[in-house]
Amino acid sequence: MRTYPLPRPWARPANLRTPAVGAVLLVLLLLLGQGRPLPLAEPQQKLSLRQVLAHLEPYRREAVVREFLALKASAEILTGRPGARAVGRLLRLELYNQSYGRPSAFDDPEAALAASRRWLEALGSLKRGSPPDTRDLPLALQHVLPHREAIRRAAQGLHFPSGVLAAIVDNEQYGGDKALGLSRGIRSLADGLAESLSESTGSAGLLARTLGLAQMSWEDALKQQPRLARFAAWPYPTFPQTELEARQALEDPAANLLLTASRLRGYFNAALGLPRDHTRYLAGHWLYYLGPAWHNWPTGAQQQATWPYAFHGFFKGLFYQALFATR
Template sequence: MRPAPRVLGLLVAALLLGALPVPPGPPSSPSLRGLLPYPPAKREALVARHLANKASLHLLFGEKAARAYDRLLRLELANQQSGKRSAFATAEEALEAAHRFLLAIGQAVRKAPVNLEGLPMAPRHVLPHAREIRAAAHALGLPPGVLAAIVDNEQHGGDKALGLSRGVREVADGVALTLGEAPFSRTLGLAQMSWEDALKQEARLRRFGAWDPLRPFPHTEAEARRALLDPYLNLLFTASRLRGYFNALLSLPPEDTRPLEDPWLYYLGPAWHNYPLRAQNLETWDDSFNGFFKGLLYQAVLEGYWTLQGRRLLPLKPLGPGSLEAPSPPVPHLFP
């Protein structure tokens, strides 16, 4: 017997409400070969390399991640051809960078030692805060790798300047806390979160149940700056602002608190956090391009236990009662 139309309608509505939101599909783009203005032999070699990268990521993270990589590479190549800001000058450089990251991602997924040599990463700033990253991301329904990639981008930027930029920010932060005002820096802490944006996160954090209702929320610049010096609060405010971006980009209402899982978020998160105007203009640059792969890599890394030795990540097997396979760390629940 066929169900009544009313019953069918209720079933469809239930399925739609329970489905995880996904980013809108990319606009139509030229063929891959159309984005590679090279002699035929070289063009086909580049296409083959791209397809090999895509196949590798498909095996490691699934079809959606492979499609996200394809989308990112086409965006990068289109920017190279149009004269927009791009992460690399040539297709060869972009494909080589992707390949190096994919080698490391494969090692992390297999729980093998991960060789980070030559990768623009700063894991020494990320791994000590793995627990806080996972907790803050979980509180706002985000993949932890997205938040970890943001931290890596921001801290790696400070390392590139031999600590100068971070040093200037830290001095400015200290002066600001003393004087109660901000003479220089407007962003601070682990993810370089804006104190002005931090003050705007109260409603969202309470909506997600991520803020202790008994704890006063910061309402002044000095209070916000002081809160952002706490690694977990810095990450929590960052995740909250990011969730606001994502809900807007996905055309979701502010009240939507469903977990977000689409792999394209590994690109959107670092890009929109680092430079929203560039992201809105569909530009690509090093932090946005690399951020996608960093997010995937950290997503795998944060599911296990690792130690850093030089430029290598080594997997750890915590002692357990008769367990041969190291379990994933439990998702921590932290209240600010």
């Protein structure tokens, strides 16, 4: 089975700093687009789990199936039947992607199931009112919890679950903490230099196009005014009109979250086949996959890839939704 190299899971194409690297990534994404995208019909759902795992030895395949069913049962206790269906859908996608050489979070089924169990254990602790053990989970609680009220307001203002937005913030901040903080330090330096350039020249060019708590591009920020007006969700007297104003808004956590939530709501409406001006509240556990996946790698979300950002983002959404409900 032919496979293709993947971009680093925690780095979005929008974060690239040079045209040369951008060109390389464009070629890479074109190659990925010629791979095995999953159409909306989701052919992996037509296969039984044992068919998806046909390449495994029988004893190992049966052990994986048993653990898969046990995890779904646990998820149903914790999140109800709709949540269990979403957990099962994610795991089926991950196992399918592993089997067919597509982007996946893990190299083998057992690792994916073990990670899922750890997430459900942490979720179970929250549901029981006990402090969850998160030591081995890819979480950036120290960066998310100080902004939980702003996250709630932004998500509620755009009418979707706050866990989705919290998962995106966590993914971005967890990625920034990697390499002993080197990534975060370089990003902060680039953001400061970009703002200085935009003040002096009117534009920072290709430098630091995304910034702030949820790492949103200033170009996308400037496009959010009509949607935020429809939702009556922008509390400030004026809306950014220039690159510099957009950068300054994105450096403010509350404004950054509102702009990110607006962009995300636009994607949800499109992905779910809703009118552009649809404003009713959206619900459903699969939003916890769609939101973080699309925010990080739109092509991967369209192809229903399960790279680490998307896989863990789903469980982070469940986790933060429950955590915010207890505080």
